[in-house]
Amino acid sequence: MTPEVHRLVPHVTDGTADADTVTWARAMQAAFLGPRMDAGDLARAAAAYAGQRLRGVWETADPAPVATLRSWDARMTVPGGELAVDAISSIGVRSTHRRRGLLRAVLVDDLAEAVRAGTPVAALTSTQGSLYERFGFGLATWTRSVSLETRAARFRAPDPTGRLRTLDVATLPSAAAPVQDRARRRHPGSMDRDAGSWTALLTGETGWTGMVPDRHRHAVLWSDATGRPGGYAVYRVARGWAETGAAEVAVLDLQATTPESYRELWRHLASLDLVGTVSWSEASVDEPLPWLLHDPRPLALGASRAMLWLRILDVPAALAARRYPVIDRVVLRVHDPAGHAEGTWALDTADPVAPAASPTRDEPDVALDVPALGSLYLGGVDPRVLARAGRLEERTPGAAGRLARLFAAPSVPWNGIRF
Numbered sequence: 197m198t199p200e201v202h203r204l205v206p207h208v209t210d211g212t213a214d215a216d217t218v219t220w221a222r223a224m225q226a227a228f229l230g231p232r233m234d235a236g237d238l239a240r241a242a243a244a245y246a247g248q249r250l251r252g253v254w255e256t257a258d259p260a261p262v263a264t265l266r267s268w269d270a271r272m273t274v275p276g277g278e279l280a281v282d283a284i285s286s287i288g289v290r291s292t293h294r295r296r297g298l299l300r301a302v303l304v305d306d307l308a309e310a311v312r313a314g315t316p317v318a319a320l321t322s323t324q325g326s327l328y329e330r331f332g333f334g335l336a337t338w339t340r341s342v343s344l345e346t347r348a349a350r351f352r353a354p355d356p357t358g359r360l361r362t363l364d365v366a367t368l369p370s371a372a373a374p375v376q377d378r379a380r381r382r383h384p385g386s387m388d389r390d391a392g393s394w395t396a397l398l399t400g401e402t403g404w405t406g407m408v409p410d411r412h413r414h415a416v417l418w419s420d421a422t423g424r425p426g427g428y429a430v431y432r433v434a435r436g437w438a439e440t441g442a443a444e445v446a447v448l449d450l451q452a453t454t455p456e457s458y459r460e461l462w463r464h465l466a467s468l469d470l471v472g473t474v475s476w477s478e479a480s481v482d483e484p485l486p487w488l489l490h491d492p493r494p495l496a497l498g499a500s501r502a503m504l505w506l507r508i509l510d511v512p513a514a515l516a517a518r519r520y521p522v523i524d525r526v527v528l529r530v531h532d533p534a535g536h537a538e539g540t541w542a543l544d545t546a547d548p549v550a551p552a553a554s555p556t557r558d559e560p561d562v563a564l565d566v567p568a569l570g571s572l573y574l575g576g577v578d579p580r581v582l583a584r585a586g587r588l589e590e591r592t593p594g595a596a597g598r599l600a601r602l603f604a605a606p607s608v609p610w611n612g613i614r615f
């Protein structure tokens with residue numbers, strides 16, 4: 197029998213969530229092996245869920261759910277525009293209740309509601325590699341770590357430009373939010389930050405830290421010569437200088453709206469006194485940083501790691517929401533066992549400002565499963581590579597190459613916010 201899924205609406209008063217939301221949050225935390233917290237701390241942590249959708253499966257006579265899922269409406273950058281997405285997180289099942297279909301129940305229910313609401317794409321970041329493909333998600337962005345030995349770093353542009361200002365973390369959102377909103381539009385896959393996400397970034401007070409504040413966070417804002425803010429960095433001292441004389445700094449977020457702001461923020465980080473290493477674990481796989489340096493050797497680049505998974509729910513709406521660099525008409529046969537994206541679709545980019553995707557009876561140029569479409573969507577993977585991997589079938593010779601030119605993105609997709 198399919199488990200019954202229920203919705204919970206969080207009520208937040210004066211920064212504190214209601215008792216049902218707190219019980220839900222405690223159950224979710226336990227599924228992720230999070231720290232135990234008292235009810236007051238949990239109620240403050242759960243306040244971040246204001247305005248979001250909480251789902252769960254409850255058993256009779258137990259106030260705590262045995263399965264949880266949280267989702268909210270987010271904005272995601274796509275090539276040439278942005279798109280409403282159903283952002284999904286907090287999928288957890290009580291350790292005594294696993295492998296009985298509870299994850300499936302809450303996720304299928306959430307996706308069905310997103311379809312009813314007309315949300316064309318769902319997005320999540322995953323702790324597990326292959327878990328979500330069976331639900332139609334395809335891996336769409338990657339991230340990797342960068343680590344700079346700052347004392348050996350020499351910038352090609354010799355002189356700093358613009359102006360840097362340290363920010364009090366408490367006032368940072370008002371200064372940084374408009375910058376983040378502009379900066380994220382440069383990277384397909386980037387998403388907006390809600391109030392809870394800003395608080396987590398700035399104070400470190402989240403459920404995962406047991407609401408213990410992180411007092412080692414710093415923030416800096418860069419403005420150009422006219423005084424217009426162009427970028428910010430938030431970082432924490434991961435290991436102090438006392439033992440080694442060279443502290444380790446971890447970048448938590450760095451958003452830049454121009455090449456100049458990017459360069460000056462990195463120059464600032466590289467010039468911090470008492471610091472030996474600056475690392476960023478969620479950087480893009482194509483950071484310009486190596487190219488800013490005379491010698492890239494002080495910079496260590498980590499292996500790329502999976503980041504954002506996308507589930508296309510409405511093919512015409514999703515395909516029409518982005519822009520394409522070339523004019524073409526390609527027919528895609530999409531296989532989706534859940535039905536949402538199932539069909540044969542013609543993507544026509546004859547009008548570059550209003551591309552159209554519609555059902556067609558024409559013979560397909562390519563055939564693919566819906567996860568592969570999610571992977572292609574932002575331009576993060578070359579369709580010819582998917583064809584070589586047997587994940588995309590070329591029905592018309594050369595069609596994968598045409599798709600590669602059509603879906604090419606203006607910059608490598610990147611989402612620096614793990615949720």
Ligand SMILES: CC(C)(COP(=O)(O)OP(=O)(O)OC[C@H]1O[C@@H](n2cnc3c(N)ncnc32)[C@H](O)[C@@H]1OP(=O)(O)O)[C@@H](O)C(=O)NCCC(=O)NCCS
Pocket residue numbers: 227228287288289290293294295296297298299300301321322323324326327330
């Ligand atoms: C991951 C988790 C949510 C799975 O919940 P569950 O209720 O056991 O999953 P279900 O029974 O609904 O399984 C759905 C499918 O996923 C598969 N699956 C479940 N957990 C899996 C895992 N860890 N790795 C690979 N496959 C998995 C099941 O075999 C099943 O496959 P099927 O479609 O072929 O039948 C649960 O183990 C959990 O809470 N883990 C800790 C928190 C966590 O990691 N959450 C995921 C965050 S991204």
